[in-house]
Amino acid sequence: MWRSLKTIAVALVALTVAGAATAQQIKAVTPAQLPNPETLNRASYIEWMKANRGESEKWLGQRWDRYVQVLRVGDVKTDKMRRAFLMAPREVFAAGNPPVRERGYEHAFLDMGYGVTMSGPHLQSRMTDVLDVKPGEKVLEIGTGSGTQSGILSYLTDKVYTIEIIAPLADRTRGVYDKAIAQGYTEFKNINTKQADGYYGWAEQAPFDKIIVTCGIDHVPPELLKQLKPGGIIVIPVGPPGAQRVIKMIKQQAQDGTTTMTREDIYGGKIVPFVPFTKLVDGKITGSHNR
Ligand SMILES: C[S@@+](CC[C@H](N)C(=O)[O-])C[C@H]1O[C@@H](n2cnc3c(N)ncnc32)[C@H](O)[C@@H]1O
Numbered sequence: 001m002w003r004s005l006k007t008i009a010v011a012l013v014a015l016t017v018a019g020a021a022t023a024q025q026i027k028a029v030t031p032a033q034l035p036n037p038e039t040l041n042r043a044s045y046i047e048w049m050k051a052n053r054g055e056s057e058k059w060l061g062q063r064w065d066r067y068v069q070v071l072r073v074g075d076v077k078t079d080k081m082r083r084a085f086l087m088a089p090r091e092v093f094a095a096g097n098p099p100v101r102e103r104g105y106e107h108a109f110l111d112m113g114y115g116v117t118m119s120g121p122h123l124q125s126r127m128t129d130v131l132d133v134k135p136g137e138k139v140l141e142i143g144t145g146s147g148t149q150s151g152i153l154s155y156l157t158d159k160v161y162t163i164e165i166i167a168p169l170a171d172r173t174r175g176v177y178d179k180a181i182a183q184g185y186t187e188f189k190n191i192n193t194k195q196a197d198g199y200y201g202w203a204e205q206a207p208f209d210k211i212i213v214t215c216g217i218d219h220v221p222p223e224l225l226k227q228l229k230p231g232g233i234i235v236i237p238v239g240p241p242g243a244q245r246v247i248k249m250i251k252q253q254a255q256d257g258t259t260t261m262t263r264e265d266i267y268g269g270k271i272v273p274f275v276p277f278t279k280l281v282d283g284k285i286t287g288s289h290n291r
Helices: 002-023 042-052 057-072 079-087 090-094 098-103 121-131 148-153 167-183 186-190 222-226
Strands: 138-142 159-164 191-195 208-213 228-238 245-253 259-265 278-281 284-288
Touching: 042 057, 057 079, 057 090, 057 121, 079 121, 079 148, 090 098, 090 148, 090 167, 121 148, 121 208, 121 228, 121 245, 138 148, 148 159, 148 191, 159 167, 167 186, 167 191, 186 191, 222 228
Parallel strands: 138 159, 138 208, 159 191, 208 228
Antiparallel strands: 228 245, 245 259, 278 284
């Protein structure tokens, strides 16, 4: 009896040590210190990332394979987004909901629990690329969800602000960031989180250079337009429930102060369904902000 208990105890210690070793394996670097990963071919990318970041071959292989696809279909067009894609560990965020942890690189919306999804790599890449984030710009995201989108943004700027309405999900994803930071992904220190109704933006941190909305609504929230700088870009899914179009708008301000918005459908009219832009009433999620 005691011998078998001792065996179990030894096994548990071994497992804990193995877990700790896994958690320690990432090489911390600031994104600014990192040169572009090697992209000659799959093998050279994996070797480069193993040497410079210490990530596992399993995930690096999946990341590379999806990278090839997002380039092929034109969802990634800029060098900065190529680099962000190659650096961002989707497996860390998919792990927020254990049943889907193996599926982070699939071209799919993944169930994150709480009735919400983690958007797929193609959609996130296209939305982020057209946002054209420059180093040092302030970016606001509405709909933290799994945390993946903000994770990608953290390779483009050191000022990322993200709001999630579902309190336990906001807490869980904050925990995902903190664990990843402790593991060596120190770039996620660039991400500031808040649990609130994102319809009203983040007034204390405004104005923003860029805003990205990851839940669907039938109009553009006026407060978000107000918190966007002149010349700033907002990317937002707009339309009736389950049938939004992803719109990029640029805020233009004339010398007399008049503001106009240019509009461009980043999918040329294709419908892309998003989870609803919900509403907080007396601290409870009640319906949506659709008019
Ligand atoms: C498609 S999901 C998450 C995508 C996310 N950016 C990611 O990388 O996984 C959209 C998220 O928007 C959140 N959301 C919906 N309405 C919101 C609101 N009023 N304010 C803030 N977040 C909201 C949902 O709870 C959900 O987590």
